[in-house]
Amino acid sequence: MHVSIVGSGYVGTTIAACLADLGHEVVNVEIDPEIVDTVNAGEAPIHEPGLPERIADHAGGRLRATTDYDAVCDTDLTFLCLPTPSAEDGSLELDAMRAGTQSLGEALAERDDDHLVVVKSTVLPGTTEEVVGPILESASGRAVGEGLELAMNPEFLRMGTAVSDFLEPDKVVIGATSDEAAGTLRDLYGPILEREETALVETDVREAELIKYANNAFLAAKVSLVNELGNVAREYGADAYEVLEAVGLDDRISEQFMRSGLGWGGSCFPKDVDALRAGARKQGYDPELLDAVVSVNDDQPRRLVDLLADHVALEGARVAVLGLSFKPGTDDIRKSRALDVIDHLLDGGATPVAYDPVAIDNVRETYPDLEIEYADSAKDALADADGAVVATGWSEFDDLSFEGMARQVVVDGRRIDVDPDALEVYEGLTW
Numbered sequence: 001m002h003v004s005i006v007g008s009g010y011v012g013t014t015i016a017a018c019l020a021d022l023g024h025e026v027v028n029v030e031i032d033p034e035i036v037d038t039v040n041a042g043e044a045p046i047h048e049p050g051l052p053e054r055i056a057d058h059a060g061g062r063l064r065a066t067t068d069y070d071a072v073c074d075t076d077l078t079f080l081c082l083p084t085p086s087a088e089d090g091s092l093e094l095d096a097m098r099a100g101t102q103s104l105g106e107a108l109a110e111r112d113d114d115h116l117v118v119v120k121s122t123v124l125p126g127t128t129e130e131v132v133g134p135i136l137e138s139a140s141g142r143a144v145g146e147g148l149e150l151a152m153n154p155e156f157l158r159m160g161t162a163v164s165d166f167l168e169p170d171k172v173v174i175g176a177t178s179d180e181a182a183g184t185l186r187d188l189y190g191p192i193l194e195r196e197e198t199a200l201v202e203t204d205v206r207e208a209e210l211i212k213y214a215n216n217a218f219l220a221a222k223v224s225l226v227n228e229l230g231n232v233a234r235e236y237g238a239d240a241y242e243v244l245e246a247v248g249l250d251d252r253i254s255e256q257f258m259r260s261g262l263g264w265g266g267s268c269f270p271k272d273v274d275a276l277r278a279g280a281r282k283q284g285y286d287p288e289l290l291d292a293v294v295s296v297n298d299d300q301p302r303r304l305v306d307l308l309a310d311h312v313a314l315e316g317a318r319v320a321v322l323g324l325s326f327k328p329g330t331d332d333i334r335k336s337r338a339l340d341v342i343d344h345l346l347d348g349g350a351t352p353v354a355y356d357p358v359a360i361d362n363v364r365e366t367y368p369d370l371e372i373e374y375a376d377s378a379k380d381a382l383a384d385a386d387g388a389v390v391a392t393g394w395s396e397f398d399d400l401s402f403e404g405m406a407r408q409v410v411v412d413g414r415r416i417d418v419d420p421d422a423l424e425v426y427e428g429l430t431w
């Protein structure tokens with residue numbers, strides 16, 4: 001099939017390379033010319049395992065990128081993989097969706113053949129049919145349902161495992177406005193749907209939109225619940241990891257997403273939970289539980305720094321911060337809990353000395369005025385430090401030597417492997 005993908009960020013680039021891998025002819029339409037040049041040069045614009053080799057294999061062949069929307073006219077369907085960030089008040093901001101849809105509609109005015117537009121971005125119920133559809137119709141002069149089809153197909157990939165998550169998903173959700181649209185997507189995903197492990201969910205558009213939010217809200221809530229149970233376990237002097245490992249043996253609960261500690265961050269859980277809360281309020285419902293999910297999460301970084309302050313006077317202290325990315329395996333620092341930990345350390349008058357295997361440049365570029373020191377290795381960060389906090393659970397922190405610290409006080413927000421008896425103080429945030 002000939003596929004166009006509007007937006008070549010984490011999702012758009014990943015699915016473009018994977019669809020090319022499945023044998024489709026793919027073009028990425030992206031406003032950032034630097035990203036376009038990178039993809040066309042056969043390189044990955046983002047850090048994601050498995051992506052560089054796929055882009056190198058297909059660029060110049062089945063995969064290309066362009067800034068020119070007219071490229072969509074040579075394709076059968078277009079995915080919208082545009083950003084859907086939070087507005088100041090946490091509500092869903094649709095400026096990029098509106099702008100990209102307008103450009104797509106204008107380009108499709110030039111095409112008479114059937115065309116399917118698929119919303120891949122995470123959007124609240126009603127957005128596909130009440131925002132995207134009308135913009136498409138007015139910009140293209142074509143009517144949805146008359147050769148111009150509309151569908152919503154949410155994405156569940158995780159950063160760090162995006163390629164394998166896309167190619168080997170638990171489920172594919174298709175919310176289509178017509179049987180033809182659903183059939184086109186089934187054909188597109190053929191080899192993925194043939195896998196026994198992939199469930200196919202066909203539903204209406206509104207349900208498809210909400211499934212994505214419900215999925216993320218559930219996972220974020222699970223981590224907040226696990227964190228709350230961990231906080232309680234600590235008060236009782238019990239080990240939450242042992243407790244939750246046993247709880248996870250119950251099939252109804254599952255062993256996944258049971259790691260308590262510093263909480264969830266990233267570009268999706270925070271914005272999606274906020275958008276759902278704001279959307280629910282707009283509909284007249286007060287989402288008390290989701291509010292609590294956020295407040296438990298917001299409190300964990302402060303709790304971590306308070307725990308350190310029980311052992312180290314923060315004013316004037318050198319504190320090693322191990323990890324900056326929002327989770328291991330990615331250089332993404334958006335809404336990383338590590339940044340909140342750093343803010344609390346700075347508020348307490350400490351000097352944070354940060355180390356991360358891949359995310360330091362992102363922090364430097366994004367927060368040039370942040371008054372912290374950076375280290376080239378964990379060992380350098382720990383040298384002469386009065387205390388250390390573990391903010392991201394990179395595997396290289398397992399079995400780390402804490403020698404060289406002024407005082408071996410370690411407060412762990414991610415349950416790395418350490419020998420507590422070898423340290424002066426070892427505190428786990430939730431165990």
Ligand SMILES: NC(=O)C1=CN([C@@H]2O[C@H](COP(=O)(O)OP(=O)(O)OC[C@H]3O[C@@H](n4cnc5c(N)ncnc54)[C@H](O)[C@@H]3O)[C@@H](O)[C@H]2O)C=CC1
Nearest residue numbers: 007008009010011030031081082083084096100121122155
């Ligand atoms: N990042 C992730 O792990 C996942 C993200 N999602 C959802 O997918 C959507 C996209 O997310 P990401 O790929 O992470 O965003 P991103 O910010 O990495 O990429 C979006 C891309 O769209 C481009 N763009 C913006 N306006 C444009 C326009 N008018 N025309 C063409 N290109 C334009 C940007 O330059 C950027 O490269 C969001 O709704 C997100 O919630 C869903 C599942 C996973």
Ligand SMILES: O=C(O)[C@H]1O[C@H](OP(=O)(O)OP(=O)(O)OC[C@H]2O[C@@H](n3ccc(=O)[nH]c3=O)[C@H](O)[C@@H]2O)[C@H](O)[C@@H](O)[C@@H]1O
Nearest residue numbers: 155156157158159223257258259263264265266268326327
């Ligand atoms: O909508 C999205 O963009 C994506 O959001 C998450 O993916 P991602 O943000 O890449 O990362 P996760 O692995 O889900 O981790 C999210 C946060 O939860 C934290 N977490 C996760 C699991 C756990 O047990 N404990 C825990 O604290 C991680 O450290 C991280 O900060 C979802 O897992 C994806 O299914 C979804 O597609």
